[in-house]
Amino acid sequence: MVRRRRVGIAISGGGSNMAALVAAxxxxxxxxxxxxxxxxxxDAGGLAKAAxxxxxxxxxxxxxxxxxQAFEIALHAEMVRHDVELVCLAGFMRLLTPWFIESWMDRMINIHPSLLPAFPGLHTHARALAEGVKLAGCTVHFVRHAMDTGPVVGQAAVPVLSADTPETLAARVLAAEHRLYPRCLALVASGRAAVVREGGTERVAIAAEPPPPEAFVWPSRD
Incomplete structure (x- = not known):
């Protein structure tokens, strides 16, 4: 029987990526x-979708x-109250403090609408068009202290078309996000995707098969 990890999803808006995770x-x-x-x-629209x-x-x-930090202490307490093991940020528009990130180290992932490390932050699609790139896309990564950094779990690319506007490119990338995030969450929750630290650097190693239950040591949570 599959061991199902308990996930808490943090949102700030409509929650389309959240809905994709719930469906998966x-x-x-x-x-x-x-x-x-x-x-x-x-007033986040995603709350009604989840309910x-x-x-x-x-x-x-x-x-x-x-x-x-007072806000994050309350957010952390809500996650703990629901026995959350893994946090997914899905359009959560708050910068998190080192305290919260350390509390969920290697247990919190985020999706960003660019092929990181290109175009971190906001207005990713307009910036991609301004730079004239031929591929755009999205990235799922473990959360670290600096915004939109951290070991990459997975990426999906989409072509940038000559007639694209920020809106049309955003729609195509969003469709890729809805496919990528559930796949990456499955990799992390099953234990197939794990952070490896070597010589001061971090990367995500992905195993062909999930580890046996007795070998799967989940990262501790404070």
Missing amino acids: ARAADYPAEVALVVSNRP AAGVPTAVVDHKAFGDR
Whole structure:
């Protein structure tokens, strides 16, 4: 029987990537189950989508807290309360402090709409068109202290067309995101994708098969 890791998904908006993860997790052999969808915005459209899919939801409104760490302590507590083992950031528009990142080290992944390390940050599609690149895409990576960095779990590329606008390119990349994120979550949750540290660098090694349960040591959580 597949060991299903409990996943908490953090969102700030419509939650289309969240919905793709929830849909993938309906499969009986998928190695993760969505235990919680949490948003820092009470009006996030993804909350209604998650609730309609039968997924527990919560709001931790960042505006209700005096500083970022107080907000993150509450966010962390919500994850722990739902026995979350792995965090997925899916359009979560808050920069996280080192405290939160360290608390979920090697247990938190993010999806970004570019082929990192190209175009970190915002306005990725407009920047890609301005640079004249011929391939765009998306990246799933483990979260580290610097924004949009961390060992890469997987990437998907899409062609940049001569008639593209930021909007048309964004739509094509988003469709790739919806395919890539569930595949990468499955790799991490099953133990096939693991962070390897060598000589001060980090990379993700992907095994052909999941490790046996007795050999799968999940990273500790503070």
